Amino acid sequence: MSEQNLYENSEYQLKEYKQRRTNGQKPVEDGAAGTSIAKKKKVQQIIFGLLVLSLLFSLLCLIIGTVKNSMIYSEMKEQQHKLMMEISQFKSNDSAIYREMKELQDKLMMEISQLKSNVSEVQRAQSILASKLPKLKMNNHFWTPCPKNWARFNQSCYYFPSSSGNWHFAKQECSMLGSHLLVINNNAEQIFIKKLSVPKMYWIGLSDSAKERHWQWEDGTEYDSTPHFWASGEPNDAFNNEDCAHLDDKGQWNDINCSTKLNWICEKNSV
Known part of the structure; x- marks a missing residue:
């Protein structure tokens, strides 16, 4: 191709590129440059898609984790409430047992006191009997x-x-x-x-x-x-x-x- 034809072809391509820019169209890239740009765009799209999927997966895991935590929290709350009720019941029972034991203790102390009094009376009677025992009258x-x-x-x-x-x-x-x-x-x-x-x-x-x-x-x-x-x-x-x-x-x-x-x-x- 002559230098003139090459020049004319370049002028034609430049003119077409300007016209496409004026009309809002992307210029048509030719050869290896166009192919490289297309590959880059495809890689970018894949990466963008993976990022979107990763984000969606993370969001899904977060939602699942939140739901599980909410269920665990609710169960723990229920267990805590049940435990508090049992503790309250235990305190009530413990108080009743304490009162009952106190009553039994008081009753036992009274019985011990009475027993000591009875023992003292028996000892006095035994002492009196012992003093009379050496000589008891039998058949005259x-x-x-x-x-x-x-x-x-x-x-x-x-x-x-x-x-x-x-x-x-x-x-x-x-x-x-x-x-x-x-x-x-x-x-x-x-x-x-x-x-x-x-x-x-x-x-x-x-x-x-x-x-x-x-x-x-x-x-x-x-x-x-x-x-x-x-x-x-x-x-x-x-x-x-x-x-x-x-x-x-x-x-x-x-x-x-x-x-x-x-x-x-x-x-x-x-x-």
Whole structure:
């Protein structure tokens, strides 16, 4: 193409561009420049669309979050109201329980006070009774209670020591306790002693040491004035050396050497 034609073509294009600008139309871009501009516009449109979508998504998340928060707040508010009601009810119940406990405490204190008063009266009565107890009249006789660990039968007290010794030692031990070796005066007393003694053997307060075959009770009771409960064939004074009586393992009387070591039974009157 000649320089003149190139010039004319440029002039024509410039004139057409001016005319399009005058008519409010965008100039037509040619070649690679037009394509680049179109791509840029397309990228801008895509970016703008993504921004719009991102904004819409964020707005949607905000709306959902607001709704959820509103629901949670409403639920928490309801729970708070319910809790406040329960606390109020608890306070009311606690107050009622406190009043009830206070009433019970006052009642208990009154009962304790009354009990103390009753105990004091019982102690006074016990003191009065204790002062009169040593001598109480029974069947026209005054009697004293048996000491601790002594057994009572009718008007006598009986003691069964766990130690053992010969007849004379047993006699001395009973005397130190203000008593004497057992004296059996009747069948009822024999039955009572037998129940407590069997199957052990015990010294009784009966001997013929002073005079052979002349048996004597320790308390001075006449031997022939009371029933006898000798075992069969007794007393036999075996080897001429059996002068003291004891209860055998069946509760019957037997004579034996006075130096034999046995348990013994002490007796004293309670009248």
